[in-house]
Amino acid sequence: MADQPTDLPTPYLAVDRDTLDRNIATMATLGRELGVFLRPHAKTHKCRQIALRQLEAGAVGLTVATVSEAEIFVAGGVADVFIAYPLWVDSARGARLCALAERSSLRVGVDSAEGARAMADNTSSRAGLEVLIEVDSGHHRTGVIPESAGEVALAAIDAGLNVRGVFTFPGHGYGPARAASASKDEAIALFRAAASLRSVGVDAAVVSGGSTPTAALTASTTLTEMRPGSYVFNDAQQLEMGSCDLAHVALTVAATVVSRAPGRVVLDAGSKVLGADRPAWMPDFGRLYDYPQARLSELSEHHATVSWPEFVPAPDLGAVVRVVPNHVCSAVNLADELVVEAGGTVVDRWRVVARGANH
Amino acid sequence: MADQPTDLPTPYLAVDRDTLDRNIATMATLGRELGVFLRPHAKTHKCRQIALRQLEAGAVGLTVATVSEAEIFVAGGVADVFIAYPLWVDSARGARLCALAERSSLRVGVDSAEGARAMADNTSSRAGLEVLIEVDSGHHRTGVIPESAGEVALAAIDAGLNVRGVFTFPGHGYGPARAASASKDEAIALFRAAASLRSVGVDAAVVSGGSTPTAALTASTTLTEMRPGSYVFNDAQQLEMGSCDLAHVALTVAATVVSRAPGRVVLDAGSKVLGADRPAWMPDFGRLYDYPQARLSELSEHHATVSWPEFVPAPDLGAVVRVVPNHVCSAVNLADELVVEAGGTVVDRWRVVARGANH
Numbered sequence: 001m002a003d004q005p006t007d008l009p010t011p012y013l014a015v016d017r018d019t020l021d022r023n024i025a026t027m028a029t030l031g032r033e034l035g036v037f038l039r040p041h042a043k044t045h046k047c048r049q050i051a052l053r054q055l056e057a058g059a060v061g062l063t064v065a066t067v068s069e070a071e072i073f074v075a076g077g078v079a080d081v082f083i084a085y086p087l088w089v090d091s092a093r094g095a096r097l098c099a100l101a102e103r104s105s106l107r108v109g110v111d112s113a114e115g116a117r118a119m120a121d122n123t124s125s126r127a128g129l130e131v132l133i134e135v136d137s138g139h140h141r142t143g144v145i146p147e148s149a150g151e152v153a154l155a156a157i158d159a160g161l162n163v164r165g166v167f168t169f170p171g172h173g174y175g176p177a178r179a180a181s182a183s184k185d186e187a188i189a190l191f192r193a194a195a196s197l198r199s200v201g202v203d204a205a206v207v208s209g210g211s212t213p214t215a216a217l218t219a220s221t222t223l224t225e226m227r228p229g230s231y232v233f234n235d236a237q238q239l240e241m242g243s244c245d246l247a248h249v250a251l252t253v254a255a256t257v258v259s260r261a262p263g264r265v266v267l268d269a270g271s272k273v274l275g276a277d278r279p280a281w282m283p284d285f286g287r288l289y290d291y292p293q294a295r296l297s298e299l300s301e302h303h304a305t306v307s308w309p310e311f312v313p314a315p316d317l318g319a320v321v322r323v324v325p326n327h328v329c330s331a332v333n334l335a336d337e338l339v340v341e342a343g344g345t346v347v348d349r350w351r352v353v354a355r356g357a358n359h
Numbered sequence: 360m361a362d363q364p365t366d367l368p369t370p371y372l373a374v375d376r377d378t379l380d381r382n383i384a385t386m387a388t389l390g391r392e393l394g395v396f397l398r399p400h401a402k403t404h405k406c407r408q409i410a411l412r413q414l415e416a417g418a419v420g421l422t423v424a425t426v427s428e429a430e431i432f433v434a435g436g437v438a439d440v441f442i443a444y445p446l447w448v449d450s451a452r453g454a455r456l457c458a459l460a461e462r463s464s465l466r467v468g469v470d471s472a473e474g475a476r477a478m479a480d481n482t483s484s485r486a487g488l489e490v491l492i493e494v495d496s497g498h499h500r501t502g503v504i505p506e507s508a509g510e511v512a513l514a515a516i517d518a519g520l521n522v523r524g525v526f527t528f529p530g531h532g533y534g535p536a537r538a539a540s541a542s543k544d545e546a547i548a549l550f551r552a553a554a555s556l557r558s559v560g561v562d563a564a565v566v567s568g569g570s571t572p573t574a575a576l577t578a579s580t581t582l583t584e585m586r587p588g589s590y591v592f593n594d595a596q597q598l599e600m601g602s603c604d605l606a607h608v609a610l611t612v613a614a615t616v617v618s619r620a621p622g623r624v625v626l627d628a629g630s631k632v633l634g635a636d637r638p639a640w641m642p643d644f645g646r647l648y649d650y651p652q653a654r655l656s657e658l659s660e661h662h663a664t665v666s667w668p669e670f671v672p673a674p675d676l677g678a679v680v681r682v683v684p685n686h687v688c689s690a691v692n693l694a695d696e697l698v699v700e701a702g703g704t705v706v707d708r709w710r711v712v713a714r715g716a717n718h
Contacts, residue, residue, distance in 0.1 A: 009426075009451060009718045043660060065661045067368075085661060088617045088627070088677045092368060111618050114676045141657065141664050142618040142625050171659065258447045259470050259501040266501050268447070272692050272717045276635040298500070300530065301402060301688055302424045302444060302717065305500050317473045318447045329660055333631050334693070336715055356695055358631045358661065359368045 008346075010256040010320060011269035013335045015350070017342040019250035020232060021053065027231050028057040030216055039063050039082060039208070041229030044329045046354035047338060048076040050232060061105065063227040067096050068357035074104045076353065082208070084167060084227060086111040086134055086142050087119065094122025101128040107206075109134045109167065111143050113155035120159035130164040131156055132206055133197070137189035138182060139171035146192035150200035157202065165206030165224075166193040173214045175281045176241055183217035186210075190222050213243040235328035236287045237279075251338070252289050252322035253331060255304065257315050263307060265294070265314050269323055270302040275330025282326055289322035291315075296323065333358075367705075369615040369679060370628035372694045374709070376701040378609035379591060380412065386590050387416040389575055398422050398441060398567070400588030403688045405713035406697060407435040409591060420464065422586040426455050427716035433463045435712065441567070443526060443586060445470040445493055445501050446478065453481025460487040466565075468493045468526065470502050472514035479518035489523045490515055491565055492556070496548035497541060498530035505551035509559035516561065524565030524583075525552040532573045534640045535600055542576035545569075549581050572602040594687035595646045596638075610697070611648050611681035612690065614663065616674050622666060624653070624673050628682055629661040634689025641685055648681035650674075655682065692717075 031038035040054045041063040051062055051073055061080025064070045070081045081100070086109045087093060100106050102125070110116045111134040123129060133152050136143035144152055153163045168189055173182030186209050194204035209218055210226030212234075218226070230237075233251035234244040255269035274286055276299060285299040293312050298305035304323065308314045315321055325331040332338070333355055340348035390397035399413045400422040410421055410432055420439030423429045429440045440459070445468045446452060459465050461484070469475045470493040482488060492511050495502035503511055512522045527548055532541030545568050553563035568577055569585030571593075577585070589596075592610035593603040614628035633645050635658060644658040652671050657664035663682065667673045674680055684690040691697070692714055699707035 007449070007451060011718055085627075086618050088615050090366070090677070092366060112676060115617070118677060136620075140620075140623070141659065141662050144620075256447050258474070259445050261495075261499075261503075264499070268444075268718075270717075271634075271636065271689060275630075276637075276686075276689060277630065278635075278637075300500065301692075303500050317471060318449070318477060327635075330630060330635060333660075334715065334717075356693065358629075358693075359370055359627075 008254070008339060010254050011273045012254050013331060013338050014252055014254050014322070015233070015338045015340050016250050017340050017347065019248065020050070023232050023234065023248055023250055024053055024057045027215070027228060028059065031226065032058065036223050037225040039225050039227050040232070041084070041227050042069060042073060042354070044229035044332065045232055046332055046352045046357070047350050048073070048353050049350045051076070051078055063229070066358055067093060068359050069354045070100055070106070071096065072354045072357055074100055078104065080105040082107040083109065084169070085109050086115055088115060089119040089122045091122045094119070097129060098123050098125050101126055106130070107132055107164065110152060110156055110161070113152055116152065116156035116161055117159045120161050130162045132165050132167045132208060133163065133193065135166055135168045135189050135193040137168040137170050138185040139169060141171060143168060146189045147196055149193035150196035150202065153197050153202045154200050163202055165204040165208065166190055166197065167208035170209060170211055170214050170218070173211055174237065174241070174279065179213040179241065179243065180217060183214040186214060186218045187222040212238060213241050230328055233328040236324045236326045237282060239287065239324065240282055246289070249289065249324055251328055252324055254320050255323050257317050257319045257321065260314060260317060263310065265306045265308045267304040267306060267321065267323065268302065269304050271299050272301050273331065273334055274299065274304065274323060274325045275327055275334060277327035277330050286326050287324040289324055291321070367698060369613050370632045371613050372690060372697050373611055373613050373681070374592070374697045374699050375609050376699050376706060378607065379409070382591050382593065382607055382609055383412055383416045386574070386587060387418065390585065391417065395582050396584040398584050398586050399591070400443070400586050401428060401432060401713070403588035403691065404591055405691055405711045405716070406709050407432070407712050408709045410435070410437055413591070425717055426452060427718050428713045429459055429465070430455065431713045431716055433459055437463065439464040441466040442468065443528070444468050445474055447474060448478040448481045450481045453478070456488060457482050457484050460485055465489070466491055466523065469511060469515055469520070472511055475511065475515035475520055476518045479520050489521045491524050491526045491567060492522065492552065494525055494527045494548050494552040496527040496529050497544040498528060500530060502527060505548045506555055508552035509555035509561065512556050512561045513559050522561055524563040524567065525549055525556065526567035529568060529570055529573050529577070532570055533596065533600070533638065538572040538600065538602065539576060542573040545573060545577045546581040571597060572600050589687055592687040595683045595685045596641060598646065598683065599641060605648070608648065608683055610687055611683055613679050614682050616676050616678045616680065619673060619676060622669065624665045624667045626663040626665060626680065626682065627661065628663050630658050631660045632690065632693055633658065633663065633682060633684045634686055634693060636686035636689050645685050646683040648683055650680070
């Protein structure tokens, strides 16, 4: 990547278009090779142009996390959306789901009998609305235990919903050397959940899982569909886990050196631009793309404090450097637009159309 | 606070107007009693209505962190703004500063001779532009050592800038039982910095410091001006430090219970709404306003996973609860509006007009 291809005011989010397109193509190829549908999670990019590139490369539809994300992407022309979340559906949310189901293929997550009944009670015209039962594969967040999937499916069917299968998110695969065992957990949980559905006479046509670190591992064994998100951009977490290398990082934050002291360089990108994500297994708050030895050791709202090793020449005051955020989904959700670069120049700007669409 | 005063879709940010006004009045009174000007930091609320309330209560002006925040508040009628940041001023940023200085009293931070020269070189018509020299009082982020303040001030004056004094941010006062010693560091650093200016013949008319935890401590000894921010809302960090109690928390995030399992309740407010801030000294990712024994132990983008003690009845699926975010400045910067409540009903909605204005 070029050092400073624009004179835009920093900080801003820069996307390397060629790297992005390579990442999209690689995951699409993986899906085809494994015979698994690819339904990428759009919460990572929240951007219509990237969704359309994913669909064009062969994705069957999108995954989203919220009703408002679904509304924005359906309005933007996406015809097949899965809200991979156990929504609590009151009358207002039910009306929004019905409106969506009229315009697109719509799937929604369910992880309780009560949730299924609330959804059914508040969706009067739900032709086209399908549900998947969420199971907990070890992340211990949402989802029922796999053996209860059949029971929840029956309750959903009793309530009048159209159950199409099961899904999980193996979030416990995030961390160094965790992906392989989480992927095994995911495969077993989904296998048992599908069996639980069949044991009560419900078909599990859809078996959906996958995250960026586990995508290649689990997809080869169990899934009919995978839902990776971060792979389009990658980030410092994916680097730390070894699920990508620097050549696959398609998004960086351009930041200016505003202050220097011995052993220290301070940049104008803080947590309000990079996001404050730092799980216990991450050593720092991000990485510098061009300075692997520098450590982004402290982050405040408008400053990144970088510990600079004595033996590496530090950039001058006013220099622009590239920061790889820890968690790219968080950084994107803080931005109004992505500055798109190719060959070292700005070629486009894409609006983060679903920024803040978190309800 | 009422349990669910509205049928707005969760998650959303709710401000208790009476608590907000009490917090604003209390800090204004403290400033008056100590004989110190109050210049609250607007990065916390990014909201015109709250800025105007602070000014009406007696604040002399606002502090902001970025040029774009300054532009938005000056456009909104604020006549006196301090950008408490060592800006690197290129020609584009210089033009923006000149435009601001024409419309308002404008102060900007400087912490290097090079930064001062860049600012002077790129601000052709800078009548009304004043600078304060930033010193490091122990937070080790931006700022020169206090003994170098005079040298930087002389360089700034040589470059043609109007130096009015010194400032610091005692950020190392964040943490349990750290405020008193950080406040002492702050007082000593500012005293030495002002002396350093005087030793080279420069008056230090402005001695500016203060954060919410240290405001009352340092202001009584050294400052001419204090710049607390978080006090308008408070948050779980301020609770943890003991700089406020629950009755002073004016902002909470309304979230719906979407999933339950033994010992676990999952809410629909994640890091994209609450912010992911969790310094090492914070036990959790936020607090539940009405359930002090529950622990917000995990946070993902769209879920808060709450460890629920066996002996406390858990809220039902679909119930709306109030979350106190760890760092309110981050939560506000993720929202487009604040839902204003009084007496348990919604009385207004305020736009977070400077959301994302981080450049």
